[in-house]
Amino acid sequence: MSKFLKTSHVVYRCEYHFVWVPKYRFRVLVGEVKERLKEILRELCEWQEITILEGAIKDDHVHMYLSVPPKHSPSHVMKILKGKSAEYLAREFPELAKKYWGMHIWARGYCVSTVGINEEVIKEYVRRQQDEEEKDDQRRLWKDNSE
Numbered sequence: 001m002s003k004f005l006k007t008s009h010v011v012y013r014c015e016y017h018f019v020w021v022p023k024y025r026f027r028v029l030v031g032e033v034k035e036r037l038k039e040i041l042r043e044l045c046e047w048q049e050i051t052i053l054e055g056a057i058k059d060d061h062v063h064m065y066l067s068v069p070p071k072h073s074p075s076h077v078m079k080i081l082k083g084k085s086a087e088y089l090a091r092e093f094p095e096l097a098k099k100y101w102g103m104h105i106w107a108r109g110y111c112v113s114t115v116g117i118n119e120e121v122i123k124e125y126v127r128r129q130q131d132e133e134e135k136d137d138q139r140r141l142w143k144d145n146s147e
Contacts, residue, residue, distance in 0.1 A: 005067065005069075007069065010069075010070055012069065012070045013067070013116060013117075014067065014068045014069070014070050014114075015053065015065065015066065015067050015068070015114070015115040015116055016065075016066055016068055016074055016077070016112050016113065016114060016115060017063070017064070017065050017111075017112065017113045017114075017115055018062075018063070018064045018065075018066065018074070018077070018078065018081075018110060018111065018112050019061060019062065019063050019064075019110065019111040019112075020061065020062055020078070020082060020106055020107065020109075020110040020111070021060060021061045021062075021106070021107045022060060022061075022105055022106060022107065023100060023104060023105060023106060023107045024099075024107075025060050025061075025107070026060065026099055027059035027060045028059075028060075028096060028099060028105075029057050029058065029059055029060065029061075029062070030059055032093070033089065033093055033096070034057050036088075036089065036092060036093075037057055037062075037085060037089065038055075038057060040084070040085045040088050040089070041055065041062075041064070041081060041085060044080055044081055044084055044085065045066065045081075048069075048072060048077070048080055049069050050066050050067065050068050050069070050072070050077065051066065051067040052064065052065075052066060053065040053066060053067055064081075065115065074112045078110050078112070082106045082110070085105075085106075086104065086105040086106055089105055090102075090105060
């Protein structure tokens, strides 16, 4: 299990699994394009202070498991990763223009799921917090009466 991260005002653990595909599911993520896409995604994640926990680029889709600071929404992450990578790939690989026009390399949608502590662990933690609060209330109640 990953550790919690800290900023000046937040302790967090926001992890997401993203999957997205090239438009028309063409198998264009091969060879030099694949290697350059890997570099681009690393640079973009570093720029946005996003940690890549795992990643895989297949011929026709991309999987990324990311730790994302809470200042970024999943949709913002996808906007940056898909938008900027499409821009760079279109500029650096003119042969992609034969399959795609403009900078529209990626299909419109994506898949995202949260990754983290399972539901039962969270429920138990919350229950324990409630129990601790009740114990504190009881201690204060008896302490106030004894004085």
